[in-house]
Amino acid sequence: MVNFMALLSGVVFGLGIIFSGMVNPAIVLAFLDITGNWDSSLLWVMGSAVAAGSIAFALAKKRKHSYLGSSMQIPAVTKIDSPLLLGSLVFGVGWGIAGICPGPAVVLAGTGSIDALVFLTAMLLGMGIYQNAQGRR
Amino acid sequence: MYINLDSVPWHAAAGGLMIGAAVTLLLLFNGRIAGVSGIVGGLYRMQQGDISWRVAFILGLVLSAVIWKFFFVLPEIAIETNYTMLALAGLLVGYGTRLGSGCTSGHGVCGISRRSPRSIAATTVFMLAGFMTVYLIRHVFTF
Numbered sequence: 001m002v003n004f005m006a007l008l009s010g011v012v013f014g015l016g017i018i019f020s021g022m023v024n025p026a027i028v029l030a031f032l033d034i035t036g037n038w039d040s041s042l043l044w045v046m047g048s049a050v051a052a053g054s055i056a057f058a059l060a061k062k063r064k065h066s067y068l069g070s071s072m073q074i075p076a077v078t079k080i081d082s083p084l085l086l087g088s089l090v091f092g093v094g095w096g097i098a099g100i101c102p103g104p105a106v107v108l109a110g111t112g113s114i115d116a117l118v119f120l121t122a123m124l125l126g127m128g129i130y131q132n133a134q135g136r137r
Numbered sequence: 138m139y140i141n142l143d144s145v146p147w148h149a150a151a152g153g154l155m156i157g158a159a160v161t162l163l164l165l166f167n168g169r170i171a172g173v174s175g176i177v178g179g180l181y182r183m184q185q186g187d188i189s190w191r192v193a194f195i196l197g198l199v200l201s202a203v204i205w206k207f208f209f210v211l212p213e214i215a216i217e218t219n220y221t222m223l224a225l226a227g228l229l230v231g232y233g234t235r236l237g238s239g240c241t242s243g244h245g246v247c248g249i250s251r252r253s254p255r256s257i258a259a260t261t262v263f264m265l266a267g268f269m270t271v272y273l274i275r276h277v278f279t280f
Contacts, residue, residue, distance in 0.1 A: 011204065102230065119224070
């Protein structure tokens with residue numbers, strides 16, 4: 001059941017990415033191009049996703065276990081440290097180059113796009129490099 | 138404040154609600170944050186009992202495109218970045234999201250939904266970095 005809900009969540013998430021237009025890197029880049037022909041779409045996507053998400057997290061706060069009985073795994077860290085800021089900076093630069101972030105990358109790969117597969121393979125490699133560096137510490 | 142209703146991208150807002158619904162499902166049923174980089178990156182730890190739900194979620198993302206294609210026509214997808222730059226971007230996104238513990242979904246949607254100061258800081262930084270990068274590529278180094 002846990003796996004089925006994860007699958008369902010992934011499907012709904014992906015359909016949302018496609019329906020919202022965020023599957024198209026050109027729309028994401030148009031949002032990031034604030035001095036160009038700016039497209040506000042991404043802001044609307046995040047705004048409505050956060051509106052719905054806020055209700056979900058308010059409900060989750062009152063619970064110790066999920067509906068399926070698993071523990072609520074919500075990050076407890078609050079410290080704003082340098083890995084957080086540096087990592088986000090590196091991510092933002094990569095995002096600005098291609099207009100693709102991890103969610104749309106996976107959905108795009110599902111469309112059969114070769115470009116997306118190139119991006120996704122490199123992304124998985126980047127994650128592997130991070131994991132490898134972590135493991136040796 | 139005045140909002141011209143014709144200028145509201147309804148598709149974007151509705152798609153955002155679907156993403157919010159997906160976040161709600163994974164959170165309330167599974168107790169998990171729907172952050173794509175975290176879900177994918179967590180696979181590298183190869184922890185027993187912590188793999189199948191991640192694979193199921195990722196499979197769902199892939200399937201969404203297949204399902205969409207079965208019923209509708211995919212919207213226009215324009216990728217003008219060349220392979221070299223796509224690979225560079227992918228490396229940076231992969232490494233950066235793991236080092237920074239999240240991406241647009243984990244920090245941008247889930248983190249802001251739970252008003253996490255870390256996620257608000259992370260989202261501010263990657264947005265600014267994105268603005269700056271696009272500015273440099275499109276308006277400064279235009280070669």
